[in-house]
Amino acid sequence: QKAEWAKLVNEKTVTADGHHVELAANIGTPKDLKGVVENGGEAVGLYRTEFLYMDRDQLPTEEEQYTAYKAVLEGMKGKPVVVRTLDIGGDKELPYLNLPKEMNPFLGYRAIRLCLEQEDIFRPQLRALLRASVHGNLKIMFPMIATLDEFRKAKAILEDERNNLANEGIQVAEGIELGIMVEIPSTAIIADQFAKEVDFFSIGTNDLIQYTMAADRMNQQVSYLYQPYSPSILRLVKMVIDAAHKEGKWAGMCGEMAGDETAIPLLLGLGLDEFSMSATSILKARSLIRNLSKSEMEELAAKVLEMGTTEEVVEAVNATISL
Ligand code: PEP
Ligand code: MG
Numbered sequence: 001q002k003a004e005w006a007k008l009v010n011e012k013t014v015t016a017d018g019h020h021v022e023l024a025a026n027i028g029t030p031k032d033l034k035g036v037v038e039n040g041g042e043a044v045g046l047y048r049t050e051f052l053y054m055d056r057d058q059l060p061t062e063e064e065q066y067t068a069y070k071a072v073l074e075g076m077k078g079k080p081v082v083v084r085t086l087d088i089g090g091d092k093e094l095p096y097l098n099l100p101k102e103m104n105p106f107l108g109y110r111a112i113r114l115c116l117e118q119e120d121i122f123r124p125q126l127r128a129l130l131r132a133s134v135h136g137n138l139k140i141m142f143p144m145i146a147t148l149d150e151f152r153k154a155k156a157i158l159e160d161e162r163n164n165l166a167n168e169g170i171q172v173a174e175g176i177e178l179g180i181m182v183e184i185p186s187t188a189i190i191a192d193q194f195a196k197e198v199d200f201f202s203i204g205t206n207d208l209i210q211y212t213m214a215a216d217r218m219n220q221q222v223s224y225l226y227q228p229y230s231p232s233i234l235r236l237v238k239m240v241i242d243a244a245h246k247e248g249k250w251a252g253m254c255g256e257m258a259g260d261e262t263a264i265p266l267l268l269g270l271g272l273d274e275f276s277m278s279a280t281s282i283l284k285a286r287s288l289i290r291n292l293s294k295s296e297m298e299e300l301a302a303k304v305l306e307m308g309t310t311e312e313v314v315e316a317v318n319a320t321i322s323l
Contacts (some may be wrong), residue, residue: 007281013286019294021268024276025288026254030071035279040286043080045202045276046141046254047072049125050092057096059121065128073136073140080137082202082252082276084181086153087111087126087143091196091218101231106207108218111144116153122128126161130262133173141202145187147179151197181205181254188236201244205255205313209233228257229313234266234305252276259285264291269301296320 013023024045034042052060052068069188071079088094089110102108115122129140142154155178160216165172182188183204191201205228210217212232215225227233237253243249253275259277261267264285267275275285300320304313 003185007291008283008286011040011286013042013289015268015289015292015294015297017293017295019268021272021276021289022080022252023282023289024082024252024254024274025279026276027072027279030068030075032279033072033075035286037075039279039282041079041279041282043082043274044076044240045070045080045082045252045258045274045275047080047081047088049084050086050088051233053086053088053094054092059096059124062124062128062183064129065125069129069132069138070135073132073138078137080139082139082141082179082254083129084110084141084143085129086115086121087101087181089114105158106210112142112150113144113155116150116157122154122157126158127165130158130162130165130172130176131170133176134171138173139177139179141179141181141200143181143204144183144207146184147186148190148193148197151180151194153246155197165267181207182240183211183255185236186270187211188240192238192246195243195247195249198249200249201240201251202274203237203251203253203255203258205237205253205257208236208255208323210253210255212236214231227310228260228263229266229317230310231305231307231313234270234301234313237267237272238270238301238305241273250274260306261285262314263281264288265297265317265321266301266304266313268292269297269299271298280300292321 014020022042025041025042026046027044028048089104145151177199179198179200181204213225215222241251245275248272254276258275284287304316308312
């Protein structure tokens with residue numbers, strides 16, 4: 001089977017009825033690029049930049065960041081690279097920031113919330129990204145966006161840094177797409193409003209599931225609630241994809257669910273445009289998708305959206321697809 005998948009490295013991801021989707025990879029450092037290329041990734045759908053900030057005792061400089069972003073953009077040779085700005089907090093701590101301990105770190109001061117407050121951390125990252133943009137096909141994504149106001153503020157800071165760079169005579173690419181992670185239910189619920197202002201969505205199901213179900217993504221005791229195929233999650237995913245398409249934007253997914261064999265047929269049916277997963281899952285997913293018909297998956301998705309429990313959903317998928 002592995003040998004069969006290997007033949008798909010340079011193939012496009014096209015369904016049996018001719019619909020193309022993009023299979024992208026999640027990476028944490030420029031070193032991960034090798035795996036992306038070897039596994040035929042069509043893009044980087046999520047570059048988690050927090051690893052640049054971790055396992056050290058001070059913030060990375062703008063220059064260090066520029067070097068890392070440039071390496072990834074060049075390594076992908078013009079294919080899209082979605083870089084997520086700093087998503088620290090929750091399970092990812094930075095001891096040198098000396099942030100106060102919180103009762104509920106996952107619900108606290110993290111990611112874009114921290115970046116909007118501490119511009120001395122946020123601005124160098126945005127400058128590094130803008131400077132690197134001339135080396136490839138960069139898209140910038142903000143994590144943990146809960147309100148339109150947060151997005152607008154983050155965008156304004158980005159535009160401000162773009163102006164600063166222009167005044168300094170430093171080149172920045174034109175038309176860099178700007179998107180958000182949809183990983184907080186409030187954002188999924190008003191995705192129609194966001195879709196008017198962002199260029200794309202990437203659904204972060206790892207967090208979206210935990211916030212929707214009120215179940216800690218790392219707590220085994222409540223893992224029965226942490227279900228990607230639950231009707232509530234599927235309906236939210238549908239709302240986000242539909243909202244994007246209505247405004248002519250694209251919707252991707254970079255949570256674990258995007259690489260899950262049971263979820264992929266449903267996501268295809270719901271119209272997801274980009275699936276971003278660990279590089280080692282790409283060829284298997286491509287092989288699966290090439291055997292599926294988009295129109296059949298649309299029927300399946302429509303059917304499961306009327307269901308009330310996770311068990312029914314999984315049963316319906318299994319009855320349609322023989323994995
Ligand atoms: C997510 O929340 O789904 C996601 C991709 O981000 P992370 O796992 O880094 O929180
Ligand atoms: Mg997340």
